[in-house]
Amino acid sequence: MPRSTPPREHRRSAGLGGALALAVAAGSLLAAPAAAAPAAPAPQAAPAAQAGVAQPPAAARGYAQRTLRRMTLEEKVGQLITGYAYGSSATTADPRNEALYGEGVATPADVVERYHLGGVIYFAWTDNVRNPSQTAALSNGLQDAALSSGAEVPLLISTDQEQGVVTRLGPPATALPGAMALGAGRSSTDARRAAAITGTELAAVGIRQDFAPVADVNVDPANPVIGVRSHSSDPQLAARMVTAQVRGFQGDAGVVATAKHFPGHGDTSTDSHVGLPVIDHTREEWERIDAPPFRAAVAAGVDSIMTAHIVVPSLDPSGDPATLSEPIITGVLRGELGYDGVVTTDSLEMAGVRQQYGDGEVAVRALEAGADVLLMPADPAAAVEAIHEALDGGRLTERRIDQSVRRVLELKHRRGVVQEPYADPDRVGAVVGSDAHRAEAQAISDRTVTVLRDDAGLLPLAAGARRVLVAGPGAGPTAALSAALGRRGHAVTTLETGTRPSDAALDAAAAGAARSDLVVVLTNKAWDRAVTDREGRQQRLVAGVVASGTPVVHVAVRDPYDVAHLPGATTSLATYSTTDVSMESVARVVTGEVAPHGRLPVDVPRADDPSQVLLPFGTGVTW
Template identity: 60%
Template structure:
């Protein structure tokens, strides 16, 4: 009989017993779980009962396809040779799974909870002497990397929090996110991003970073580690070690090279990771990039023993789980085959392999490496011990299940949403207000809201309408055509003001498409109607928009950030956010246009 609990399922048998431990204490940040001795005994006895293949299975964390544990999908069959997520978990004795929208893992809280419980059931009902629950992970950084949308509480993301400058807000955002994930059976959040984004042209990090200032990034990272782990009850993972903040190359599709010296690494890249370790971070995620000053072999950091073992383990003293970034990314696949990558990552010092693109081959390659002595049994046991210890000390062993009846009491509550609004209010940064257009009394005014994003423009317009404005929405997207620009100019005629949203209007590195955003803003300014520019991602757009008179940075197109921007535009909230990065002159990264810490108020 298929077991698919809903939020209202009566609790029986093992599930009820497991949920009796729902109040299990969570370890203090940086400290041991209060039941460490008991957990040590469980880890040791479990490890002793595990077969070689069961141990190897704990080293793999994979995506599985389907919205329930028993959904048959051709993607699973193609990748893993079995049809359902539950069968994948059981066949490979996985250490963990990771959820994505594109795998149909995250649709709504009920579905996520049922899937999590179904996968744990699969892991814990295998015929084995050693039953080990899964880690269930997700990338819920918030901001641009948000896998689970509403009704889960949304926050504007890391750089917005950096603009707010409040470690209390950073911790609260992490605590709420962690609590809601745990309520849905998710035990691991692959966050926070610990990269110091010193390169304004960085295509992959950007607003995922808290700041270009190592000290501010470190403070925020430490606060979020505490929020996720101590307050939220989920494992956290600092990423991407040894630092992905100074590259103009996306490691998803190419192989970045970081040219920092060792001294620059110490002062720019290392501090947030040191802060995470001091705060007791459970996991560190590796980066698929070369860092010649740390290892001149040309191998990516993910496959570098000098970086993972020499630097992270021995110099920084990290004792937790090292997990690779996705092994599907091109930055780690260029030099070696997928099965060889798996072995080399483990040899370098990784404990877990995320999203191997060739799991059957990689699994057997790791087994063969252990049997041949290339990976010693002692080293394998040390890796598995770290994984098991983390599962035990973060409460996954004691309470692997999520109570379907309590999800509504935790996810997206009014109290959580109120915190998200309050936090977002403190992040919006007013960079230009040359003509004193803001604050704008919009009641009775006729406004055009145009620019990037269908949902973005509609959300912002709704926020302004809520303050009494009459709004018209005309979305032009990220690459406005001449015809769309002409339509926007025509629509601006007779309006009291225009609010135009941009999204990475600076990014002309791949194509010239984003120049359309620049042309749109210039054309609207020429109408003589007051124009308010709202940058909904990177704050760097202002350097590419001429002398635009009024410019707000939200660092996020999350609805909660746009609603806060509407409150700032209307004066319901005064802008208090400060730039968490230097904004350089267009085309000249060495000359600062607006410095770190800049921000206007009313």
């Protein structure tokens, strides 16, 4: 049961919750022109009670020292773990929790109490994010569990809200362009505003850490795990966007930003979820390509950096992934880059970190390497047991544990989580998905759409209603684009084909194209013959509608690299995401309501010879 009187430093606010104080104050800020100064804090609010206002370092240090003195060793170890729990409320029992955490640990609150967790991460697949009000209530219930047991330290609740293709909180939360789209827009102001809106809405539901921005430089077009999650293949553009987003998350929204995945996951064709990638960059190449965005994040004061499960022999020849590498975490990140913030691992359930050692040993080695937070241990009980065995045997010391716990506690205090851990349920609806946020998101999205080519001069469309076929993978984007074009007076037929269209779908698309005045055909990773588009069926879809003789507009709704594999597509756009806001932007660009501003933030290589560039960095047709 919750305490009747929580400790003074984290009492539930009688009025506006701290996580919402900034959100409400930022309502006018986020709707204002880009150059507007941040709104002044409400005069009646004491500085220590304002989430989003960084607290004095001395106060954070004092809180951490006081708290450490009263914590047991078990409670300290718990602070170093960010886990997940199944359930839509803190008291929802789910057998999957007992399967993961042990007998009697049935609810999310049980998980927090049993393991003294320092953090919890939310996912849709764990049933944590059904809707904003439910999520806020879950957050408050979990905070009650944390504050009524053990060391009474509030949780740092997190999620991966990168926007674009990685979005955990769906509608009505505001959808914004992802990293590569922002790179295409080239606007640091837009990148910062996107992070500020995202962070403000996360804070409104009690999520105070975002595992964003991605700081990887995507120099491998075949990268299966990063791709459009990266801002650019250009290190300096990526660094500029990362800096802006760190400032938006932390300075404007007051949530913890996390630059990931150190030391750089952008040049690999292996997905670390299923394998262990090896990055063969020389030390000079790492300094030139991978390091700039992380150096920029450190300079911007990023609160947290996430490690990658990748091997980088030039930084550590041992063969260990960076997550378990003392030369990389302690030597390069802390020593050379001078970073003293919180280092979190990527998920310890991923195959890339589990290939060489057992799940308990992985936890110990990550701490030995210099990590502070263990994200999602695959076997939490084994991880905790292995840490205590390492302490008993002298591999780890309590002083080493205290070092990481102190960083975690100081961060929680500095970002106002200690002072105001709760969301204000009465204000969630006014913040999440507000009209002002959505309008600004649309304006930002409009500035990211890239016209890759328009060889026939088809765009913008001449005035007049048309019979339009919208075909391609994804019920969401095809429906959203069809609706957007329908609102503009066109008679639209929609054909959702999937990423591997059947023969029947290919025939239907060709027939529908012949009956139409215009075809808008979407592709999603049509370049990826190994996974997404085996047998080149999306490529055949585009070829079939082009062969009809009807004018065709191609839209790559994820990777811009698709255009190289579609020689018949003479008019081609890139949106970098499948969101409704991106599809509305396509309709605006195609019909001439807005001029396209996006420019390629990557090179698009030739399909027949990837060593040659088809469309160079900076390509973008406008009018």
